[in-house]
Amino acid sequence: MATRTRRAEREPDLLDAVMAEIARTGLRDLDRTAVARRAGVSVAAVYDAFPTRACVLAALGRRLDRAMLDFPPEELDPLSPRERLFELIMRRLDAALPWRPGLRRMVREMRGEPRFLLQSLCNLDRTAEWLLEIAGLPVSGVRRLVLEAALLRVYARTFETWLRDESEDLARTLATLDRGLGRFFQLAGRVATPRGEPPPARRRGAPPEAAAEGGAAS
Numbered sequence: 428m429a430t431r432t433r434r435a436e437r438e439p440d441l442l443d444a445v446m447a448e449i450a451r452t453g454l455r456d457l458d459r460t461a462v463a464r465r466a467g468v469s470v471a472a473v474y475d476a477f478p479t480r481a482c483v484l485a486a487l488g489r490r491l492d493r494a495m496l497d498f499p500p501e502e503l504d505p506l507s508p509r510e511r512l513f514e515l516i517m518r519r520l521d522a523a524l525p526w527r528p529g530l531r532r533m534v535r536e537m538r539g540e541p542r543f544l545l546q547s548l549c550n551l552d553r554t555a556e557w558l559l560e561i562a563g564l565p566v567s568g569v570r571r572l573v574l575e576a577a578l579l580r581v582y583a584r585t586f587e588t589w590l591r592d593e594s595e596d597l598a599r600t601l602a603t604l605d606r607g608l609g610r611f612f613q614l615a616g617r618v619a620t621p622r623g624e625p626p627p628a629r630r631r632g633a634p635p636e637a638a639a640e641g642g643a644a645s
Contacts, residue, residue: 441466441476442490443525445483450528453536454480454543481546487526488550494522496557508562509608515558516582516604520589520597531590548579555579564615577614581607 444466448457457480463470477483495518503511523530537544555575559566566574581604588603 441468441473442486445473445477446487446526446529448529449483450526450532453532454483455536455540457483481542484543484546484550488547488554491519491522492550492554492557495519495554496561503561508564509612511562512558512578512608512611513604515561516585517601519554520586520600527590534587534590551579551582554582574611574615577611581611 441462445457445459445462447465448462452458452461459473459477460470462477463473466473476486495515497518503514506514533543537547552575555578558578559571559574564574584607585600585604589597589600592598592600
């Protein structure tokens with residue numbers, strides 16, 4: 428076990444290397460030999476991690492989901508469903524920050540690559556399922572499909588804002604997410620932020636006007 432741990436600590440992060448190459452070339456023209464050279468590993472090691480380009484999206488989605496979910500269960504116990512979704516989505520975006528240049532390139536590219544877009548949507552379907560479960564929204568059937576689709580819209584709009592948001596406090600991103608969650612819980616119908624509770628964006632340090640704007644949509 429100790430040997431395996433030491434080996435893992437020495438191994439380079441291939442996802443870091445592949446995202447750096449994607450920022451330079453895009454996913455469609457990704458040169459995995461260049462990834463191996465950048466990471467200082469054999470081409471076979473890159474093959475093991477990313478046998479197809481679509482595997483990059485799958486690995487990225489899993490890594491971000493793990494970062495989003497890396498908390499003890501009791502940590503979210505005091506939070507309302509809306510607060511839970513706010514914190515979890517921001518955890519996912521915070522984890523993606525080192526790879527934002529590559530993500531920007533991929534988003535531009537996906538508009539002309541339906542196969543990559545489909546893979547990304549499959550990853551996000553899984554993310555939405557976990558978000559609803561942890562938020563405590565135990566719905567099923569058509570209602571679940573509606574809420575998953577609505578939550579994906581919230582995430583997509585927040586992600587688009589985040590890609591362009593260069594501010595240190597991510598105020599625009601926080602405000603976009605807060606507004607989106609307000610609309611989402613209006614749709615959910617039975618879950619809302621308790622009266623008198625400060626909106627999540629305010630707690631994360633967004634300016635008062637952003638929090639007020641988000642609260643108005645609640």
